Amino acid sequence: MTIRVMIVDDEAVARSRLRRLLAAHSDVTIVAEAADGRSALDAIIAHRPDLVFLDVRMPELDGFEVLAELSPHELPAIVFVTAFSDHAPKAFDVGALDYLLKPYDPERLAQTLTRVRERRRDGGTEESKHLVAAIETLTREQRALRSALGARTAPAVATPGDTERLQERILVTRRGHGVFVTLADVDYVESAGNYIKLHVGSDSHRLRVRLTDMEQRLDPMRFARIHRTVIVNITRIAEIQPWFSGDAIVMLTNGTKLRLSRHYRSAIEAMFGLAPHE
Numbered sequence: 001m002t003i004r005v006m007i008v009d010d011e012a013v014a015r016s017r018l019r020r021l022l023a024a025h026s027d028v029t030i031v032a033e034a035a036d037g038r039s040a041l042d043a044i045i046a047h048r049p050d051l052v053f054l055d056v057r058m059p060e061l062d063g064f065e066v067l068a069e070l071s072p073h074e075l076p077a078i079v080f081v082t083a084f085s086d087h088a089p090k091a092f093d094v095g096a097l098d099y100l101l102k103p104y105d106p107e108r109l110a111q112t113l114t115r116v117r118e119r120r121r122d123g124g125t126e127e128s129k130h131l132v133a134a135i136e137t138l139t140r141e142q143r144a145l146r147s148a149l150g151a152r153t154a155p156a157v158a159t160p161g162d163t164e165r166l167q168e169r170i171l172v173t174r175r176g177h178g179v180f181v182t183l184a185d186v187d188y189v190e191s192a193g194n195y196i197k198l199h200v201g202s203d204s205h206r207l208r209v210r211l212t213d214m215e216q217r218l219d220p221m222r223f224a225r226i227h228r229t230v231i232v233n234i235t236r237i238a239e240i241q242p243w244f245s246g247d248a249i250v251m252l253t254n255g256t257k258l259r260l261s262r263h264y265r266s267a268i269e270a271m272f273g274l275a276p277h278e
Contacts, residue, residue: 003116006032006049008040008066009081010058014102018053018081021109028113037061041069049076051116053100056082064244065257077119079112167217172198172205181205184222187236187252189214191229201254224268226250226260234271 005028009015015033022028032047034040036059044052044066056063063080083102097119098112169180181200190197191211198205207214215223215231225231232250239251246262260268 004031004050006052008034009055051077189231
């Protein structure tokens with residue numbers, strides 16, 4: 001029985017090596033390739049492969065986000081591929097069939113294909129059921145979050161007495177000149193080593209200050225930490241999408257996607273009148 005395979009990786013060299021290794025297996029046919037998450041999503045829907053070797057870190061959408069976008073009936077068997085072993089627990093949390101590290105080992109790949117063949121002979125396994133269940137759960141949570149977020153009005157406004165001590169503007173350097181940025185216009189603040197980046201629309205400004213210190217200057221009724229490295233302007237949040245392992249994805253009004261860590265998720269959802277996440 002032929003296994004229809006799709007390769008998804010943003011590195012051409014990695015795609016080429018996997019293609020050569022798969023060529024040694026006569027029952028494998030490569031039906032499509034993709035170099036980014038958005039293209040991968042379209043190709044999975046168009047080609048309906050039996051098996052996808054899916055890179056974790058990619059432009060547009062990462063591997064986990066690709067899965068979150070698919071409906072249960074569109075899900076193929078998934079083997080995550082990456083150079084980083086730290087994603088392995090999450091890969092198996094969402095029911096991936098296997099997890100391969102780069103550079104690929106031919107014997108390890110052969111073991112993975114054996115699992116695929118056994119699964120197809122069995123007509124389905126617990127892994128596939130787990131994956132479908134995970135996506136169905138995410139879909140239900142996403143509908144609930146969208147409904148609650150859509151009913152949310154503007155965030156509460158702090159009283160004048162509370163805001164007097166907060167900065168309204170901050171001085172940044174642009175092409176050698178000092179210019180002021182109104183903090184209310186900042187979409188989000190991101191830690192970058194010993195610096196932070198203020199993201200304002202299509203612009204970004206780098207400052208030598210710690211994220212924790214910057215947090216003290218920001219209006220807590222407008223800004224909230226969503227990750228240890230990110231503070232977001234909550235008036236810019238358009239959508240909160242459930243993800244895996246308790247995390248979520250925050251979609252801003254300009255289309256930017258940011259990770260909402262499970263450690264901060266309950267606090268953020270409470271700001272929007274949502275029940276704490278369990």
